[in-house]
Amino acid sequence: MIESYLLKHLAGYIDGQWVEADSGKTADVFNPANGKQLAAVPYMGADETKRAIAAGRAVLPDVPDVDTRREWLEDTRDALLAEKEEIGRILCLEHGKPWKEAQGEVEYAASFFDYFAGTMADALAPETLPEKAKNCTWTVHKRSIGVAGLITPWNFPIGMIAKKIAPAMAAGCPTVTKPATETPLTMIAMFQLMHERLDLPKGMINLVMGSSSDIGGELMRSPDVPMISFTGSTGVGQLLIEQSKDWVKKLGLELGGNAPFVVLDDADLESAADNLIANKFRGAGQTCVCANRIYVQSSVYEEFSNKVIDRVKALKVGDGMDEDVNIGPLINQAGFDKVKDHVADALSKGAQLEAGKHPDELDASKSLFYSPTVITQVTHDMKCCKEETFGPLVPLIPFETDEDALKFSNQTEFGLASYVFGKDEARADRIVANLHFGHCGYNTGTGPAAHAPFGGMLQSGVGREGGHDGLMEFIELQTVPNGS
Numbered sequence: 385m386i387e388s389y390l391l392k393h394l395a396g397y398i399d400g401q402w403v404e405a406d407s408g409k410t411a412d413v414f415n416p417a418n419g420k421q422l423a424a425v426p427y428m429g430a431d432e433t434k435r436a437i438a439a440g441r442a443v444l445p446d447v448p449d450v451d452t453r454r455e456w457l458e459d460t461r462d463a464l465l466a467e468k469e470e471i472g473r474i475l476c477l478e479h480g481k482p483w484k485e486a487q488g489e490v491e492y493a494a495s496f497f498d499y500f501a502g503t504m505a506d507a508l509a510p511e512t513l514p515e516k517a518k519n520c521t522w523t524v525h526k527r528s529i530g531v532a533g534l535i536t537p538w539n540f541p542i543g544m545i546a547k548k549i550a551p552a553m554a555a556g557c558p559t560v561t562k563p564a565t566e567t568p569l570t571m572i573a574m575f576q577l578m579h580e581r582l583d584l585p586k587g588m589i590n591l592v593m594g595s596s597s598d599i600g601g602e603l604m605r606s607p608d609v610p611m612i613s614f615t616g617s618t619g620v621g622q623l624l625i626e627q628s629k630d631w632v633k634k635l636g637l638e639l640g641g642n643a644p645f646v647v648l649d650d651a652d653l654e655s656a657a658d659n660l661i662a663n664k665f666r667g668a669g670q671t672c673v674c675a676n677r678i679y680v681q682s683s684v685y686e687e688f689s690n691k692v693i694d695r696v697k698a699l700k701v702g703d704g705m706d707e708d709v710n711i712g713p714l715i716n717q718a719g720f721d722k723v724k725d726h727v728a729d730a731l732s733k734g735a736q737l738e739a740g741k742h743p744d745e746l747d748a749s750k751s752l753f754y755s756p757t758v759i760t761q762v763t764h765d766m767k768c769c770k771e772e773t774f775g776p777l778v779p780l781i782p783f784e785t786d787e788d789a790l791k792f793s794n795q796t797e798f799g800l801a802s803y804v805f806g807k808d809e810a811r812a813d814r815i816v817a818n819l820h821f822g823h824c825g826y827n828t829g830t831g832p833a834a835h836a837p838f839g840g841m842l843q844s845g846v847g848r849e850g851g852h853d854g855l856m857e858f859i860e861l862q863t864v865p866n867g868s
Protein backbone atom coordinates (compact mmCIF):
# COMPACT_ATOMS: atom_id res chain seq x y z
CA MET A 385 0.00 0.00 0.00
CA ILE A 386 1.16 3.51 -0.74
CA GLU A 387 2.50 5.66 2.11
CA SER A 388 2.65 9.42 1.62
CA TYR A 389 2.33 12.53 3.76
CA LEU A 390 0.27 13.95 0.88
CA LEU A 391 -2.31 11.20 1.25
CA LYS A 392 -3.45 11.72 4.83
CA HIS A 393 -7.01 11.12 3.68
CA LEU A 394 -7.88 8.51 1.09
CA ALA A 395 -11.20 10.23 0.67
CA GLY A 396 -13.34 12.54 -1.41
CA TYR A 397 -13.63 16.23 -0.55
CA ILE A 398 -17.05 17.85 -0.29
CA ASP A 399 -17.96 21.21 1.27
CA GLY A 400 -14.52 21.54 2.87
CA GLN A 401 -14.62 18.06 4.49
CA TRP A 402 -12.86 14.79 3.69
CA VAL A 403 -15.61 12.24 3.16
CA GLU A 404 -16.13 8.53 2.57
CA ALA A 405 -18.74 7.08 0.19
CA ASP A 406 -22.25 7.03 1.72
CA SER A 407 -22.35 3.29 1.06
CA GLY A 408 -18.94 2.72 2.66
CA LYS A 409 -17.87 1.06 -0.61
CA THR A 410 -14.32 1.50 -1.91
CA ALA A 411 -12.48 0.92 -5.19
CA ASP A 412 -8.92 -0.39 -5.34
CA VAL A 413 -6.12 1.50 -7.07
CA PHE A 414 -3.28 -0.57 -8.55
CA ASN A 415 0.29 0.01 -9.62
CA PRO A 416 0.33 -1.00 -13.32
CA ALA A 417 4.06 -1.83 -13.08
CA ASN A 418 3.51 -4.79 -10.75
CA GLY A 419 -0.25 -5.20 -10.29
CA LYS A 420 0.00 -4.55 -6.56
CA GLN A 421 -2.73 -2.66 -4.75
CA LEU A 422 -1.73 0.89 -3.82
CA ALA A 423 -4.85 2.07 -2.01
CA ALA A 424 -8.61 1.80 -1.67
CA VAL A 425 -10.55 5.02 -2.30
CA PRO A 426 -14.25 5.80 -1.82
CA TYR A 427 -16.66 4.58 -4.46
CA MET A 428 -19.17 7.41 -4.58
CA GLY A 429 -22.27 7.97 -6.67
CA ALA A 430 -25.10 10.37 -7.39
CA ASP A 431 -25.93 11.41 -3.79
CA GLU A 432 -22.41 12.55 -2.92
CA THR A 433 -22.27 14.38 -6.29
CA LYS A 434 -25.55 16.16 -5.50
CA ARG A 435 -24.08 17.37 -2.19
CA ALA A 436 -20.89 18.53 -3.89
CA ILE A 437 -22.93 20.49 -6.46
CA ALA A 438 -25.06 22.00 -3.66
CA ALA A 439 -21.89 23.05 -1.79
CA GLY A 440 -20.59 24.73 -4.95
CA ARG A 441 -23.92 26.44 -5.54
CA ALA A 442 -24.03 27.70 -1.95
CA VAL A 443 -20.60 29.34 -2.09
CA LEU A 444 -21.24 31.06 -5.43
CA PRO A 445 -22.47 34.42 -4.01
CA ASP A 446 -19.45 34.59 -1.68
CA VAL A 447 -16.68 33.80 -4.14
CA PRO A 448 -13.96 36.35 -3.38
CA ASP A 449 -12.55 38.98 -5.71
CA VAL A 450 -9.91 38.60 -8.41
CA ASP A 451 -6.99 39.47 -6.09
CA THR A 452 -7.83 36.71 -3.63
CA ARG A 453 -8.36 34.21 -6.41
CA ARG A 454 -5.04 35.16 -7.95
CA GLU A 455 -3.38 34.41 -4.60
CA TRP A 456 -5.01 30.95 -4.59
CA LEU A 457 -3.51 30.24 -7.99
CA GLU A 458 -0.07 31.49 -6.96
CA ASP A 459 -0.18 29.47 -3.74
CA THR A 460 -1.23 26.33 -5.62
CA ARG A 461 1.58 26.84 -8.14
CA ASP A 462 4.10 27.23 -5.31
CA ALA A 463 2.75 24.22 -3.42
CA LEU A 464 2.92 22.00 -6.50
CA LEU A 465 6.48 23.04 -7.27
CA ALA A 466 7.56 22.61 -3.64
CA GLU A 467 6.03 19.09 -3.54
CA LYS A 468 7.02 18.14 -7.07
CA GLU A 469 9.01 15.08 -6.04
CA GLU A 470 6.37 13.56 -3.82
CA ILE A 471 3.50 14.23 -6.20
CA GLY A 472 5.66 12.85 -9.02
CA ARG A 473 6.26 9.69 -6.99
CA ILE A 474 2.53 9.17 -6.38
CA LEU A 475 1.82 9.85 -10.05
CA CYS A 476 4.51 7.41 -11.16
CA LEU A 477 3.16 4.68 -8.87
CA GLU A 478 -0.46 4.91 -10.00
CA HIS A 479 0.12 5.70 -13.68
CA GLY A 480 3.45 3.98 -14.39
CA LYS A 481 5.17 6.78 -16.32
CA PRO A 482 8.88 7.32 -15.50
CA TRP A 483 9.23 9.42 -12.37
CA LYS A 484 11.22 12.15 -14.14
CA GLU A 485 8.43 12.44 -16.68
CA ALA A 486 5.93 12.48 -13.81
CA GLN A 487 7.77 15.36 -12.16
CA GLY A 488 7.77 17.16 -15.51
CA GLU A 489 4.00 16.75 -15.51
CA VAL A 490 3.79 18.42 -12.09
CA GLU A 491 5.79 21.38 -13.46
CA TYR A 492 3.47 21.45 -16.46
CA ALA A 493 0.47 21.54 -14.10
CA ALA A 494 2.05 24.39 -12.10
CA SER A 495 2.56 26.37 -15.32
CA PHE A 496 -1.24 26.61 -15.79
CA PHE A 497 -1.70 28.12 -12.32
CA ASP A 498 1.17 30.48 -13.07
CA TYR A 499 -0.17 31.54 -16.46
CA PHE A 500 -3.72 32.26 -15.30
CA ALA A 501 -2.51 34.02 -12.13
CA GLY A 502 -0.45 36.34 -14.33
CA THR A 503 -3.12 37.15 -16.89
CA MET A 504 -6.50 36.87 -15.14
CA ALA A 505 -6.82 40.44 -13.87
CA ASP A 506 -6.51 41.95 -17.35
CA ALA A 507 -8.49 39.18 -19.03
CA LEU A 508 -11.43 39.52 -16.62
CA ALA A 509 -11.60 43.32 -16.59
CA PRO A 510 -14.84 44.67 -18.07
CA GLU A 511 -14.48 46.13 -21.54
CA THR A 512 -16.14 49.38 -22.60
CA LEU A 513 -16.72 49.35 -26.34
CA PRO A 514 -15.61 52.41 -28.34
CA GLU A 515 -18.88 52.59 -30.33
CA LYS A 516 -21.78 54.55 -28.78
CA ALA A 517 -24.58 52.80 -30.64
CA LYS A 518 -28.22 53.64 -29.82
CA ASN A 519 -27.13 56.52 -27.53
CA CYS A 520 -25.68 54.11 -24.99
CA THR A 521 -22.28 53.28 -23.54
CA TRP A 522 -21.74 49.56 -24.01
CA THR A 523 -19.82 47.54 -21.44
CA VAL A 524 -19.05 43.83 -21.67
CA HIS A 525 -18.62 42.13 -18.30
CA LYS A 526 -16.95 38.76 -17.81
CA ARG A 527 -19.05 36.89 -15.26
CA SER A 528 -18.26 33.52 -13.74
CA ILE A 529 -20.40 30.86 -15.44
CA GLY A 530 -21.19 29.21 -12.09
CA VAL A 531 -20.45 25.72 -10.78
CA ALA A 532 -18.29 23.75 -13.23
CA GLY A 533 -18.07 19.96 -13.47
CA LEU A 534 -14.56 18.75 -14.33
CA ILE A 535 -13.99 15.18 -15.57
CA THR A 536 -10.44 14.02 -16.29
CA PRO A 537 -8.69 10.99 -17.84
CA TRP A 538 -5.91 8.84 -16.37
CA ASN A 539 -3.16 9.68 -18.83
CA PHE A 540 -2.16 13.00 -17.22
CA PRO A 541 -3.44 12.65 -13.67
CA ILE A 542 -2.38 16.17 -12.63
CA GLY A 543 -1.81 17.95 -15.95
CA MET A 544 -5.42 17.56 -17.06
CA ILE A 545 -7.00 18.85 -13.85
CA ALA A 546 -4.61 21.83 -13.74
CA LYS A 547 -5.81 22.93 -17.21
CA LYS A 548 -9.36 22.97 -15.92
CA ILE A 549 -9.29 23.96 -12.26
CA ALA A 550 -6.81 26.85 -12.67
CA PRO A 551 -8.96 28.80 -15.18
CA ALA A 552 -12.15 27.81 -13.31
CA MET A 553 -10.75 29.27 -10.09
CA ALA A 554 -9.48 32.33 -11.92
CA ALA A 555 -12.97 32.87 -13.36
CA GLY A 556 -14.57 32.44 -9.92
CA CYS A 557 -16.27 29.10 -10.58
CA PRO A 558 -16.75 26.61 -7.75
CA THR A 559 -15.90 23.15 -9.10
CA VAL A 560 -16.88 19.51 -8.74
CA THR A 561 -14.08 17.28 -10.00
CA LYS A 562 -14.20 13.62 -10.95
CA PRO A 563 -10.81 11.98 -11.53
CA ALA A 564 -10.29 8.84 -13.60
CA THR A 565 -10.91 5.64 -11.63
CA GLU A 566 -7.38 4.42 -12.40
CA THR A 567 -5.54 7.49 -11.05
CA PRO A 568 -7.33 9.28 -8.18
CA LEU A 569 -4.33 9.47 -5.81
CA THR A 570 -2.44 12.31 -7.49
CA MET A 571 -5.67 14.31 -7.45
CA ILE A 572 -6.24 13.60 -3.74
CA ALA A 573 -2.67 14.81 -3.07
CA MET A 574 -3.37 18.05 -4.94
CA PHE A 575 -6.62 18.58 -3.04
CA GLN A 576 -4.80 18.01 0.26
CA LEU A 577 -2.31 20.73 -0.68
CA MET A 578 -5.10 23.13 -1.60
CA HIS A 579 -7.02 22.26 1.58
CA GLU A 580 -3.98 22.91 3.78
CA ARG A 581 -2.42 25.90 2.05
CA LEU A 582 -5.27 27.95 0.58
CA ASP A 583 -7.88 29.83 2.55
CA LEU A 584 -10.73 28.54 0.39
CA PRO A 585 -14.36 28.98 1.33
CA LYS A 586 -16.14 25.66 1.87
CA GLY A 587 -17.60 24.28 -1.33
CA MET A 588 -15.20 26.12 -3.65
CA ILE A 589 -13.48 22.89 -4.71
CA ASN A 590 -15.05 19.44 -4.42
CA LEU A 591 -13.74 16.00 -5.32
CA VAL A 592 -15.97 13.00 -5.97
CA MET A 593 -14.81 9.61 -7.23
CA GLY A 594 -16.45 6.28 -7.94
CA SER A 595 -19.18 5.37 -10.42
CA SER A 596 -18.43 7.27 -13.65
CA SER A 597 -21.96 6.91 -14.96
CA ASP A 598 -23.67 7.96 -11.70
CA ILE A 599 -21.35 10.90 -11.02
CA GLY A 600 -21.30 11.93 -14.69
CA GLY A 601 -25.07 11.51 -14.99
CA GLU A 602 -25.68 13.75 -11.98
CA LEU A 603 -23.33 16.44 -13.26
CA MET A 604 -24.97 16.34 -16.68
CA ARG A 605 -28.54 16.43 -15.35
CA SER A 606 -28.09 19.15 -12.75
CA PRO A 607 -29.38 22.63 -13.65
CA ASP A 608 -26.89 23.94 -11.07
CA VAL A 609 -23.91 22.90 -13.23
CA PRO A 610 -23.98 25.14 -16.29
CA MET A 611 -20.55 24.08 -17.54
CA ILE A 612 -18.82 20.73 -18.02
CA SER A 613 -15.18 20.46 -18.95
CA PHE A 614 -14.36 16.90 -19.99
CA THR A 615 -11.19 15.26 -21.29
CA GLY A 616 -11.37 11.66 -22.44
CA SER A 617 -12.51 9.45 -25.26
CA THR A 618 -14.79 10.59 -28.07
CA GLY A 619 -17.31 7.87 -27.17
CA VAL A 620 -17.81 9.19 -23.64
CA GLY A 621 -17.81 12.77 -24.96
CA GLN A 622 -20.68 11.87 -27.29
CA LEU A 623 -22.55 10.27 -24.39
CA LEU A 624 -22.19 13.49 -22.38
CA ILE A 625 -23.57 15.52 -25.30
CA GLU A 626 -26.60 13.22 -25.32
CA GLN A 627 -27.03 13.48 -21.55
CA SER A 628 -26.90 17.27 -21.64
CA LYS A 629 -29.89 17.62 -23.96
CA ASP A 630 -32.45 18.33 -21.22
CA TRP A 631 -30.58 21.29 -19.76
CA VAL A 632 -28.58 23.64 -21.98
CA LYS A 633 -24.98 23.55 -20.81
CA LYS A 634 -21.69 24.84 -22.04
CA LEU A 635 -19.51 21.85 -22.92
CA GLY A 636 -15.73 21.90 -23.22
CA LEU A 637 -14.78 18.53 -24.74
CA GLU A 638 -11.16 17.47 -25.24
CA LEU A 639 -11.50 14.13 -26.98
CA GLY A 640 -9.50 11.50 -28.81
CA GLY A 641 -6.97 11.99 -31.58
CA ASN A 642 -5.27 10.17 -34.46
CA ALA A 643 -2.22 12.35 -35.04
CA PRO A 644 -0.37 12.30 -38.38
CA PHE A 645 3.39 13.02 -38.32
CA VAL A 646 4.63 14.02 -41.79
CA VAL A 647 8.32 13.84 -42.74
CA LEU A 648 9.00 15.62 -46.04
CA ASP A 649 12.06 14.83 -48.15
CA ASP A 650 13.80 18.10 -47.20
CA ALA A 651 13.40 17.52 -43.44
CA ASP A 652 16.31 17.39 -41.01
CA LEU A 653 15.94 13.65 -40.48
CA GLU A 654 17.99 13.51 -37.27
CA SER A 655 15.84 16.16 -35.65
CA ALA A 656 12.62 14.65 -36.99
CA ALA A 657 13.59 11.24 -35.57
CA ASP A 658 14.48 12.73 -32.16
CA ASN A 659 11.21 14.65 -32.07
CA LEU A 660 9.25 11.57 -33.05
CA ILE A 661 10.77 9.49 -30.26
CA ALA A 662 10.12 12.21 -27.64
CA ASN A 663 6.57 12.73 -28.88
CA LYS A 664 5.62 9.11 -29.49
CA PHE A 665 6.89 7.47 -26.33
CA ARG A 666 5.81 10.05 -23.77
CA GLY A 667 3.52 8.25 -21.33
CA ALA A 668 4.34 4.99 -23.18
CA GLY A 669 2.46 6.35 -26.19
CA GLN A 670 -0.69 6.94 -24.16
CA THR A 671 -1.24 10.63 -24.89
CA CYS A 672 -3.80 12.27 -27.12
CA VAL A 673 -1.05 14.20 -28.95
CA CYS A 674 1.18 11.18 -29.60
CA ALA A 675 1.99 10.67 -33.28
CA ASN A 676 -0.23 7.80 -34.41
CA ARG A 677 0.52 7.58 -38.15
CA ILE A 678 3.99 8.46 -39.40
CA TYR A 679 4.07 9.45 -43.09
CA VAL A 680 7.53 9.55 -44.65
CA GLN A 681 8.29 10.69 -48.21
CA SER A 682 9.47 7.64 -50.13
CA SER A 683 12.89 9.05 -51.12
CA VAL A 684 13.88 9.32 -47.42
CA TYR A 685 11.71 6.47 -46.13
CA GLU A 686 14.49 3.93 -45.64
CA GLU A 687 16.98 6.40 -44.12
CA PHE A 688 14.40 7.81 -41.72
CA SER A 689 13.05 4.36 -40.80
CA ASN A 690 16.56 3.18 -39.88
CA LYS A 691 17.11 6.19 -37.63
CA VAL A 692 13.82 5.50 -35.87
CA ILE A 693 14.46 1.75 -35.53
CA ASP A 694 17.92 2.37 -33.97
CA ARG A 695 16.49 4.84 -31.48
CA VAL A 696 13.58 2.60 -30.54
CA LYS A 697 15.86 -0.38 -29.94
CA ALA A 698 17.83 1.74 -27.45
CA LEU A 699 14.78 2.59 -25.31
CA LYS A 700 14.63 1.08 -21.82
CA VAL A 701 11.31 -0.30 -20.62
CA GLY A 702 10.67 -0.85 -16.93
CA ASP A 703 9.18 0.29 -13.64
CA GLY A 704 8.93 4.08 -13.78
CA MET A 705 10.51 4.34 -10.34
CA ASP A 706 13.77 2.81 -11.66
CA GLU A 707 16.59 5.03 -12.90
CA ASP A 708 16.99 5.54 -16.65
CA VAL A 709 13.68 3.97 -17.63
CA ASN A 710 12.18 5.62 -20.74
CA ILE A 711 8.91 3.72 -20.93
CA GLY A 712 6.67 2.37 -18.19
CA PRO A 713 3.78 -0.10 -18.39
CA LEU A 714 0.46 0.45 -20.13
CA ILE A 715 -2.38 1.43 -17.85
CA ASN A 716 -4.46 -1.76 -18.04
CA GLN A 717 -5.21 -4.93 -19.95
CA ALA A 718 -7.70 -3.26 -22.33
CA GLY A 719 -5.04 -0.72 -23.35
CA PHE A 720 -2.43 -3.46 -23.76
CA ASP A 721 -4.72 -5.67 -25.84
CA LYS A 722 -5.59 -2.78 -28.16
CA VAL A 723 -1.91 -2.20 -29.04
CA LYS A 724 -1.39 -5.93 -29.51
CA ASP A 725 -4.43 -6.13 -31.77
CA HIS A 726 -3.22 -3.21 -33.90
CA VAL A 727 0.21 -4.82 -34.38
CA ALA A 728 -1.27 -8.26 -35.15
CA ASP A 729 -3.71 -6.72 -37.63
CA ALA A 730 -0.92 -4.81 -39.43
CA LEU A 731 1.35 -7.88 -39.61
CA SER A 732 -1.49 -10.01 -40.97
CA LYS A 733 -1.98 -7.42 -43.76
CA GLY A 734 1.67 -7.32 -44.80
CA ALA A 735 3.47 -4.89 -42.48
CA GLN A 736 7.03 -5.78 -41.38
CA LEU A 737 8.05 -5.96 -37.73
CA GLU A 738 11.33 -3.99 -37.41
CA ALA A 739 11.63 -3.51 -33.66
CA GLY A 740 9.75 -4.91 -30.67
CA LYS A 741 8.22 -8.31 -30.01
CA HIS A 742 5.74 -10.28 -32.05
CA PRO A 743 2.27 -9.89 -30.45
CA ASP A 744 2.12 -13.67 -29.82
CA GLU A 745 4.99 -13.24 -27.35
CA LEU A 746 3.14 -10.63 -25.29
CA ASP A 747 0.58 -11.41 -22.61
CA ALA A 748 -1.10 -8.75 -20.45
CA SER A 749 -1.92 -11.27 -17.73
CA LYS A 750 1.84 -11.63 -17.11
CA SER A 751 2.89 -7.97 -17.39
CA LEU A 752 1.60 -4.66 -18.74
CA PHE A 753 5.00 -3.71 -20.20
CA TYR A 754 4.68 -3.49 -23.98
CA SER A 755 7.89 -3.54 -26.03
CA PRO A 756 8.27 -0.40 -28.13
CA THR A 757 7.46 -1.53 -31.64
CA VAL A 758 8.23 -0.26 -35.15
CA ILE A 759 6.46 -1.58 -38.23
CA THR A 760 7.16 -0.62 -41.83
CA GLN A 761 5.25 -0.97 -45.11
CA VAL A 762 2.07 0.08 -43.34
CA THR A 763 -1.04 0.78 -45.43
CA HIS A 764 -4.27 2.65 -44.82
CA ASP A 765 -6.50 -0.37 -44.43
CA MET A 766 -4.70 -1.29 -41.19
CA LYS A 767 -6.30 -0.53 -37.82
CA CYS A 768 -3.26 1.44 -36.65
CA CYS A 769 -4.04 4.04 -39.33
CA LYS A 770 -7.74 4.25 -38.68
CA GLU A 771 -7.81 4.30 -34.86
CA GLU A 772 -5.82 5.85 -32.03
CA THR A 773 -3.47 3.04 -30.88
CA PHE A 774 -2.64 4.73 -27.54
CA GLY A 775 0.53 2.74 -27.02
CA PRO A 776 4.20 2.39 -28.00
CA LEU A 777 3.73 1.55 -31.68
CA VAL A 778 5.41 3.43 -34.57
CA PRO A 779 3.77 2.62 -37.91
CA LEU A 780 5.83 4.04 -40.81
CA ILE A 781 3.89 4.72 -44.01
CA PRO A 782 5.56 5.81 -47.27
CA PHE A 783 4.04 8.55 -49.45
CA GLU A 784 5.01 10.09 -52.81
CA THR A 785 3.76 13.69 -53.14
CA ASP A 786 2.87 16.56 -50.80
CA GLU A 787 -0.73 16.19 -51.94
CA ASP A 788 -0.65 12.55 -50.80
CA ALA A 789 0.75 13.58 -47.40
CA LEU A 790 -2.09 16.03 -46.96
CA LYS A 791 -4.77 13.65 -48.20
CA PHE A 792 -3.58 10.77 -45.99
CA SER A 793 -3.20 13.02 -42.92
CA ASN A 794 -6.75 14.30 -43.26
CA GLN A 795 -8.12 10.78 -43.81
CA THR A 796 -9.63 10.65 -40.31
CA GLU A 797 -12.63 12.03 -38.49
CA PHE A 798 -10.30 13.21 -35.69
CA GLY A 799 -8.61 16.59 -35.59
CA LEU A 800 -6.48 17.06 -32.50
CA ALA A 801 -2.70 17.09 -33.06
CA SER A 802 -0.57 16.85 -36.21
CA TYR A 803 3.07 17.46 -37.12
CA VAL A 804 4.97 18.44 -40.26
CA PHE A 805 8.76 18.28 -40.71
CA GLY A 806 10.53 19.94 -43.64
CA LYS A 807 13.00 22.79 -44.21
CA ASP A 808 11.05 24.74 -46.85
CA GLU A 809 8.63 26.76 -44.73
CA ALA A 810 6.41 27.90 -47.61
CA ARG A 811 6.01 24.31 -48.75
CA ALA A 812 5.24 23.05 -45.25
CA ASP A 813 2.82 25.95 -44.73
CA ARG A 814 0.73 24.82 -47.67
CA ILE A 815 0.24 21.49 -45.92
CA VAL A 816 -0.26 22.97 -42.43
CA ALA A 817 -2.88 25.44 -43.65
CA ASN A 818 -4.99 22.60 -45.05
CA LEU A 819 -4.74 20.16 -42.14
CA HIS A 820 -7.96 19.91 -40.12
CA PHE A 821 -6.19 19.66 -36.74
CA GLY A 822 -6.36 22.13 -33.84
CA HIS A 823 -2.64 21.71 -33.10
CA CYS A 824 0.03 21.42 -35.79
CA GLY A 825 3.68 21.29 -34.76
CA TYR A 826 6.06 22.50 -37.48
CA ASN A 827 9.54 20.99 -37.04
CA THR A 828 8.63 20.14 -33.46
CA GLY A 829 6.80 17.31 -31.78
CA THR A 830 5.84 19.45 -28.84
CA GLY A 831 2.33 19.33 -27.39
CA PRO A 832 0.35 22.08 -25.66
CA ALA A 833 1.61 24.85 -23.33
CA ALA A 834 -0.24 26.92 -20.73
CA HIS A 835 -0.22 30.22 -22.64
CA ALA A 836 -1.63 28.88 -25.92
CA PRO A 837 -5.11 27.62 -26.77
CA PHE A 838 -5.24 23.88 -27.37
CA GLY A 839 -8.13 21.73 -28.55
CA GLY A 840 -9.55 19.62 -31.29
CA MET A 841 -11.52 20.00 -34.50
CA LEU A 842 -14.15 17.50 -35.78
CA GLN A 843 -14.58 14.43 -33.52
CA SER A 844 -11.69 15.58 -31.30
CA GLY A 845 -13.90 18.00 -29.43
CA VAL A 846 -15.10 21.53 -28.90
CA GLY A 847 -13.59 24.39 -26.93
CA ARG A 848 -10.02 25.19 -26.00
CA GLU A 849 -7.82 24.77 -22.93
CA GLY A 850 -4.92 27.07 -22.08
CA GLY A 851 -4.40 30.68 -23.06
CA HIS A 852 -7.03 33.41 -22.95
CA ASP A 853 -9.57 31.13 -24.66
CA GLY A 854 -9.13 28.52 -21.93
CA LEU A 855 -10.20 31.08 -19.33
CA MET A 856 -13.16 32.25 -21.40
CA GLU A 857 -14.62 28.71 -21.33
CA PHE A 858 -15.57 29.43 -17.70
CA ILE A 859 -16.96 32.90 -18.39
CA GLU A 860 -20.34 34.20 -19.50
CA LEU A 861 -20.27 37.52 -21.29
CA GLN A 862 -22.84 40.00 -20.06
CA THR A 863 -23.41 43.08 -22.21
CA VAL A 864 -24.72 46.22 -20.50
CA PRO A 865 -25.86 49.10 -22.73
CA ASN A 866 -26.09 52.12 -20.43
CA GLY A 867 -28.47 54.82 -21.58
CA SER A 868 -28.15 57.11 -18.57
Ligand code: NAD
Pocket residue numbers: 535536537538539562563564565596597599600601615616617618620621623637638639640641671672772800840844845
Ligand atom coordinates in the same frame (compact mmCIF):
# COMPACT_ATOMS: atom_id res chain seq x y z
P1 NAD B 1 -12.48 7.81 -20.95
O1 NAD B 1 -13.39 8.56 -21.85
O2 NAD B 1 -12.71 6.36 -20.79
O3 NAD B 1 -12.53 8.44 -19.49
C1 NAD B 1 -12.31 9.81 -19.23
C2 NAD B 1 -13.02 10.19 -17.94
O4 NAD B 1 -14.42 10.04 -18.14
C3 NAD B 1 -12.66 9.31 -16.75
O5 NAD B 1 -12.71 10.09 -15.57
C4 NAD B 1 -13.80 8.30 -16.74
O6 NAD B 1 -13.98 7.70 -15.47
C5 NAD B 1 -14.96 9.21 -17.12
N1 NAD B 1 -16.14 8.53 -17.62
C6 NAD B 1 -16.23 7.30 -18.20
N2 NAD B 1 -17.53 7.03 -18.48
C7 NAD B 1 -18.25 8.11 -18.10
C8 NAD B 1 -19.63 8.45 -18.12
N3 NAD B 1 -20.55 7.58 -18.59
N4 NAD B 1 -20.02 9.65 -17.64
C9 NAD B 1 -19.12 10.51 -17.16
N5 NAD B 1 -17.79 10.24 -17.07
C10 NAD B 1 -17.36 9.06 -17.56
O7 NAD B 1 -11.01 8.13 -21.47
P2 NAD B 1 -9.63 7.62 -20.87
O8 NAD B 1 -9.45 6.20 -21.29
O9 NAD B 1 -9.53 7.95 -19.42
O10 NAD B 1 -8.61 8.55 -21.65
C11 NAD B 1 -8.11 8.26 -22.91
C12 NAD B 1 -8.81 9.08 -23.98
O11 NAD B 1 -8.73 10.46 -23.65
C13 NAD B 1 -8.13 8.96 -25.32
O12 NAD B 1 -9.09 8.85 -26.34
C14 NAD B 1 -7.37 10.28 -25.47
O13 NAD B 1 -7.12 10.68 -26.77
C15 NAD B 1 -8.28 11.21 -24.76
N6 NAD B 1 -7.55 12.40 -24.31
C16 NAD B 1 -7.79 13.59 -24.94
C17 NAD B 1 -7.08 14.71 -24.55
C18 NAD B 1 -7.30 16.03 -25.23
O14 NAD B 1 -6.76 17.02 -24.77
N7 NAD B 1 -8.09 16.10 -26.28
C19 NAD B 1 -6.15 14.62 -23.53
C20 NAD B 1 -5.95 13.41 -22.91
C21 NAD B 1 -6.67 12.29 -23.30
